[in-house]
Amino acid sequence: MEKYIKIIGDSYYGYWNYLISEMFYPSWHNYFWWLLGLSVGVWLLEIFRPWRENQSVFRKDFWLDGFYMFFNYFLFSLIAYNAISNVAVEAFNDFLGLFGIENMVALHIETWPRWSQFLLLFLVADFIQWNVHRVLHRVPILWEFHKVHHSVEEMGFAAHLRFHWMETILYKSAQYIPLAMIGFGLEDFFIVHIFTTAIGHLNHANLRITYGPLKYILNNPIMHLWHHVKVLPKDRPYGVNYGITLSVWDYLFGTNYIPHEGKDEPLGFEGMEEFPKTFFQQITYPFIKKKQHESNPQ
Numbered sequence: 001m002e003k004y005i006k007i008i009g010d011s012y013y014g015y016w017n018y019l020i021s022e023m024f025y026p027s028w029h030n031y032f033w034w035l036l037g038l039s040v041g042v043w044l045l046e047i048f049r050p051w052r053e054n055q056s057v058f059r060k061d062f063w064l065d066g067f068y069m070f071f072n073y074f075l076f077s078l079i080a081y082n083a084i085s086n087v088a089v090e091a092f093n094d095f096l097g098l099f100g101i102e103n104m105v106a107l108h109i110e111t112w113p114r115w116s117q118f119l120l121l122f123l124v125a126d127f128i129q130w131n132v133h134r135v136l137h138r139v140p141i142l143w144e145f146h147k148v149h150h151s152v153e154e155m156g157f158a159a160h161l162r163f164h165w166m167e168t169i170l171y172k173s174a175q176y177i178p179l180a181m182i183g184f185g186l187e188d189f190f191i192v193h194i195f196t197t198a199i200g201h202l203n204h205a206n207l208r209i210t211y212g213p214l215k216y217i218l219n220n221p222i223m224h225l226w227h228h229v230k231v232l233p234k235d236r237p238y239g240v241n242y243g244i245t246l247s248v249w250d251y252l253f254g255t256n257y258i259p260h261e262g263k264d265e266p267l268g269f270e271g272m273e274e275f276p277k278t279f280f281q282q283i284t285y286p287f288i289k290k291k292q293h294e295s296n297p298q
């Protein structure tokens with residue numbers, strides 16, 4: 001037990017130092033400044049080449065989504081999640097140790113060229129995320145968490161990181177075991193992480209981009225807008241276009257849907273009028289909703 005408390009303590013202390021150095025010493029290997037730079041860059045594109053010209057530069061929920069962005073990217077994912085996951089990883093390894101398993105690495109790819117290691121990491125991680133995303137739409141209790149992301153009414157870059165912190169836990173947990181078996185360390189995520197952040201920002205931006213023929217590989221603002229539309233096709237009530245960074249899984253598995261450009265399609269979900277509007281209410285909503293259901297089942 002003491003060991004785990006020490007890990008939590010070290011994680012917070014390590015993170016605090018890390019955050020301070022990130023904020024005050026810009027460098028190429030620095031998430032904070034990359035996120036800031038990408039956000040400003042995509043925002044400038046939205047300002048100078050908007051798809052929906054009548055959408056305000058400070059669109060609806062701009063500041064709320066900006067807060068989500070920093071909360072999810074730094075305060076949660078790197079502070080709390082780091083501490084929790086360091087403990088979970090240690091506990092998991094201790095658990096495996098009980099059975100005499102010391103190392104989970106099943107596939108040794110250290111000898112592969114570095115670019116192919118990255119490509120494999122990226123493909124595996126993205127495919128897992130595509131599946132987790134489908135599950136978020138399919139399982140009712142998980143959908144209550146995912147509603148935060150779908151409560152966006154006007155798309156803009158910051159909507160990318162508007163989601164409930166529980167999603168970080170779900171996505172990262174689902175990725176951990178397969179990636180640990182391939183033998184990747186977390187440091188390797190940096191380039192992949194920056195690339196996926198850029199594509200994710202663009203997917204939610206008020207920009208008319210499809211990347212030409214690359215649209216069958218890369219997710220894009222037009223395709224992702226259809227993921228957010230309020231009225232789904234009758235035969236696909238759970239959703240369409242689940243892609244995160246890559247669109248290829250949707251094309252391969254037939255979940256792609258772009259009937260037309262959809263520039264002014266209404267966004268959201270059925271019954272959204274009752275969905276709370278503030279950060280605190282939104283992140284407590286799934287838990288309150290669950291309680292209400294337990295005390296008053298239909």
Ligand SMILES: [Zn+2]
Binds near residue numbers: 133137146149150227
């Ligand atoms: Zn979704």
Ligand SMILES: [Zn+2]
Binds near residue numbers: 149
């Ligand atoms: Zn989205």
